[in-house]
Amino acid sequence: MSDFVLDPRLERDSTLLMKLGLCQLRLxxxxxxxxxxxxxQRSGISEIFDMTPLDQTMLTFETAxxxxxxxxxxxxxxxxxxxxxxxxxxxxxxxxARNEGDPAWPGPVWGHGEARPWTRDARSEFTERLLEAL
Known part of the structure; x- marks a missing residue:
């Protein structure tokens, strides 16, 4: 894993919450x-089928x-x-996470409006709930 480098756009648009067995979990x-x-955390992976069968299994588990x-x-x-x-x-x-009435419901979130930054309190509250649930 030492040769893993995060794409600069992913780094810019998200914050590391924790490292799981295979993946970085980012907000x-x-x-x-x-x-x-x-x-x-693997280099040179652009498709799920580029991953080893073991990594695919681990990704499925971490996704669930x-x-x-x-x-x-x-x-x-x-x-x-x-x-x-x-x-x-x-x-x-x-x-x-999606709910009826959210800004893009029922459509996709990609390309919908302008991103709104998290407030410090909202980020902390969500992160705490998420990590507790994990």
Missing amino acids: IEDSRWPWVLLVP ITASAVKQATECLKINIGALGNQVRQFHLHII
């Missing part, structure tokens, strides 16, 4: 949605526990999970 800097990323924790921490209606990679090629997985 997206947009308070409109509780939105986290899982970024496998993270998505469950986000749902528990937010009491949201729906969890969206996606890996697009059209703008940032480094493989990363989005986990987003």
